[in-house]
Amino acid sequence: MSAPQINAAVLDGIGRTPRYGTFPAPVAGAGEAVVTVGAAALKPSDRLMADGVHYAPTAFPQVAGLDGVGRLADGSRVAFFAPQRPYGGMAEQALVRDGLWFPVPDGVDDVTAAALLNPGGAAWKTVIWEGQLTAGQTVLVLGATGTSGRIATQLAGRHGARVVAAGRDQRVLDALAARGAGAVIRVDRPRDELAAAIAAEGPYDLIVDYLWGPPAEAVFAALMHAGGRGPRRTRYILVGMAAGEAASLPAMTLRKAPVELIGSGNGRPVPVADAAAAYADLLRRAAADEIALDVEAVPLAQVERTWTRATADRRVVFVP
Ligand SMILES: NC(=O)c1ccc[n+]([C@@H]2O[C@H](COP(=O)([O-])OP(=O)(O)OC[C@H]3O[C@@H](n4cnc5c(N)ncnc54)[C@H](OP(=O)(O)O)[C@@H]3O)[C@@H](O)[C@H]2O)c1
Numbered sequence: 001m002s003a004p005q006i007n008a009a010v011l012d013g014i015g016r017t018p019r020y021g022t023f024p025a026p027v028a029g030a031g032e033a034v035v036t037v038g039a040a041a042l043k044p045s046d047r048l049m050a051d052g053v054h055y056a057p058t059a060f061p062q063v064a065g066l067d068g069v070g071r072l073a074d075g076s077r078v079a080f081f082a083p084q085r086p087y088g089g090m091a092e093q094a095l096v097r098d099g100l101w102f103p104v105p106d107g108v109d110d111v112t113a114a115a116l117l118n119p120g121g122a123a124w125k126t127v128i129w130e131g132q133l134t135a136g137q138t139v140l141v142l143g144a145t146g147t148s149g150r151i152a153t154q155l156a157g158r159h160g161a162r163v164v165a166a167g168r169d170q171r172v173l174d175a176l177a178a179r180g181a182g183a184v185i186r187v188d189r190p191r192d193e194l195a196a197a198i199a200a201e202g203p204y205d206l207i208v209d210y211l212w213g214p215p216a217e218a219v220f221a222a223l224m225h226a227g228g229r230g231p232r233r234t235r236y237i238l239v240g241m242a243a244g245e246a247a248s249l250p251a252m253t254l255r256k257a258p259v260e261l262i263g264s265g266n267g268r269p270v271p272v273a274d275a276a277a278a279y280a281d282l283l284r285r286a287a288a289d290e291i292a293l294d295v296e297a298v299p300l301a302q303v304e305r306t307w308t309r310a311t312a313d314r315r316v317v318f319v320p
Helices: 044-050 110-130 147-158 170-178 191-201 213-226 251-256 272-287 300-307
Strands: 005-011 019-024 032-041 067-071 077-081 093-097 101-103 138-142 162-167 183-186 206-209 234-238 259-263 295-299 315-319
Touching: 005 300, 019 300, 032 077, 032 110, 067 093, 067 110, 077 110, 101 272, 110 147, 110 206, 110 234, 110 272, 110 295, 110 315, 138 147, 138 191, 138 213, 147 162, 147 170, 147 272, 162 170, 162 191, 170 183, 183 191, 191 213, 206 213, 213 234, 213 251, 251 259, 295 300, 300 315
Parallel strands: 138 162, 138 206, 162 183, 206 234, 234 259, 295 315
Antiparallel strands: 005 019, 032 067, 032 093, 032 315, 067 077, 077 101
């Protein structure tokens, strides 16, 4: 008798586009559980994994997808992350190490829960846990129009901060202004002009950067020219690199401005219990329309053509 198979987004090698195909069904060993997947979001990190930039697999075939939402054998609904290789989230079933999941409360559907998992966690981690943002402070979100930036902008506003939202997409910037952002800044403009616009809205207690690259260089210039304006130390948290992997940081920025530069990622893990509580809070806020996102549910069978199309204006979530 042939082994049971599942439908999955199968990655055949670094740099390849995942294809919809069959894969042997997972079998849970000691300390593992099989999750029946309900939804799995397509995130920048999934594409970076397939391109070999980070979390790169070394053996193929491999199922794509670094997280997802589904049900354990006892019927409980969970959001899981870091599935056991070669299994991934973008499949009918995933294999997950015990404890590497959060409960998903009622009140949100699987697609919304999957859409919020990675960008919501990263937003909470940078704004609240690492950023220590408090009411009355000012935060600059660089890359505010992406899914992660939208959540960070709205979350920071809900915590009583003044939020300066910077990004390229005017439609999303307008929507963020309508939802309480104190100022919006277009980043697609000459560096000196962008630096002046950023400086004019400061000083900042916190900068959350999803872009790096040229927009970050404009922020460095703004910080340097602002110098010690205001009594405050600025925490600069780098989370992403959507605008470039490199940015030139002049020594004088760090010498003139009271900046604390922090890199956020897997190297600074959050205790699972704290992350689970934050996730539940984000889901509650999404259900109450305190945090809004553009989400598109797509059948997993369409993974190949969806993978290569631009999706930065919304979060695509695959449904197996
Ligand atoms: N745990 C973590 O460490 C973590 C978690 C989440 C995200 N991230 C990282 O954060 C970044 C953003 O993630 P996301 O979830 O928000 O992705 P997303 O939803 O795909 O959004 C990407 C954003 O980047 C903007 N962008 C792309 N190229 C740009 C450029 N050259 N100049 C200005 N803006 C540009 C896009 O603007 P347009 O809409 O105008 O194209 C869009 O707003 C990624 O690098 C991701 O890997 C890290």
